[in-house]
Amino acid sequence: MLPLLFQLGFWPQPAAFGSADLRLGDRLHDGAAMSATLLRLLGFRRLMFSNAIVVAFVMAGFTLLRPSTPTWIILAYVMMFGVSAHHAVQYSNMLAYSEIPPARLSRSTSLGARCSN
Secondary structure, X not given: OHHHHHHHHHOOOHXXXXXXXXXXXXXXXXXXXXXXXXXXXXXXXXXXXXXXXXXXXXXXXXXXXXXXXXHHHHHHHHHHHHHHHHHHHHHHHHHHHOOOOHHHHHHHHHHHHHHHO
């Protein structure tokens, strides 16, 4: 829904929309670099719980964006959403794989990769 919101509501030019969408993808990769530090600082349970709250508020905050909102604020917000959404998916995958015995782990990672796409 986010690409549709951008293309129809904010940027009717495809190049401007593509630039914003590309920045979202970049933030997903940057979020992985912060994961180890955040896990050490907060612990797994506290990090998952706080990230769920952050994702909920960030998703709800998209309703506050308007076409008159400055572009840099929209892009900063999209970057924040990208990082928090990445963490939500990454931590739920960690939790799913934690219960799998090591002997079956290689088979489950390929299944998990197929299901997450």
